[in-house]
Amino acid sequence: MTKTVWVFPGQGSQALNMGMELLEVPCAKAKFSQAEEILGWSVIDICQSNIDTLSRTLYTQPCLYVIESILSDLLLEKGHRPDLVAGHSLGEYTALYTAGVFDWATGLHLIKQRAEIMDNTSGGLMAALLNFDQAQLAQVIKDTPNVVLANDNSPAQVVISGTPEAVKTVMSQVKAKRALPLKVSGAFHSPLMNAAATQFQEVLDTATFKTAVCPVLSNVDPNPEIDADILKARLSQQMTGSVRWREIALQLPENGIGKVIEIGPGNVLTGLVKRTVEGLILVNIRNLPELENYSS
Incomplete structure (x- = not known):
């Protein structure tokens, strides 16, 4: 079975x-x-x-x-x-x-x-990244304080979480097919x-x-x-x-x-x-x- x-x-x-x-x-x-x-x-x-x-x-x-x-x-x-x-x-x-x-x-x-x-909870931001450069994402997160990989969902989809400034920095620096802020109240995970x-x-x-x-x-x-x-x-x-x-x-x-x-x-x-x-x-x-x- x-x-x-x-x-x-x-x-x-x-x-x-x-x-x-x-x-x-x-x-x-x-x-x-x-x-x-x-x-x-x-x-x-x-x-x-x-x-x-x-x-x-x-x-x-x-x-x-x-x-x-x-x-x-x-x-x-x-x-x-x-x-x-x-x-x-x-x-x-x-x-x-x-x-x-x-x-x-x-x-x-x-x-x-x-x-x-x-x-x-308030004051944070989360964003989903689709079809991104994995090596580049890892490096940018490493170099950017106050942001982490919150959801490692699949090889082609992740969610980042942190302060609004840090999340926006990662979104602007990482090449991705789509980068979408999520409608959540805080920086979960x-x-x-x-x-x-x-x-x-x-x-x-x-x-x-x-x-x-x-x-x-x-x-x-x-x-x-x-x-x-x-x-x-x-x-x-x-x-x-x-x-x-x-x-x-x-x-x-x-x-x-x-x-x-x-x-x-x-x-x-x-x-x-x-x-x-x-x-x-x-x-x-x-x-x-x-x-x-x-x-x-």
Whole structure:
């Protein structure tokens, strides 16, 4: 049987009306109600509001977690099981939940606090670079203070993060097909998030983590791991550390993975994997119809 990894997207994959067909499913409807009690606002209402509201970090992160986790639960109920799990930034929380590292409510409480802290962060800039000169980028980042490689997504796509001046300097000096500033509130996955990370650490310290039922590939360390303490330590580094997605993709064939299932809206992660590794089966489960039609 083909070994499978389940991957979960982060911010940027959100879409209006995502997950609304799940309201037809009783267990999903119960999760939406439970989420409203924890969050103090309705995921259903936010997902049906407007894209600017949905794309605000405060709302995006909990909404994605709720919808991705419901789809994951339904896939597990159908008898499917992943051999590995991974998530991109926020998506790592859904991966950890799917691997049984913490319960659903704990995950949502963590994300609620994470989203609120990150939404209140300001003063930084992030930008995506596509089809760039890798050697030149590495050198310019090395020579430019206050900017780092935040997301190493694929050989042809990265995200840089830092002060606005430093990010703009890199964008002006590196040859790239496209260089796009991102609509985010702060310089995520960079040292500029140190204060936010320290604040969030107090929240993370209160959460109970368990041994994973399947290995997790973490953003800051793409090596498979099930140990609760190690996974928690990795997560504590995530807010300031780089998302090493390209390395996660390269780990998949090394671990015998033949199929990648992206669970959640969009197809960003399967696209990045396709640009990094050849020969893998790529599947997207973005909604209830795709889940119901999926058979391993």
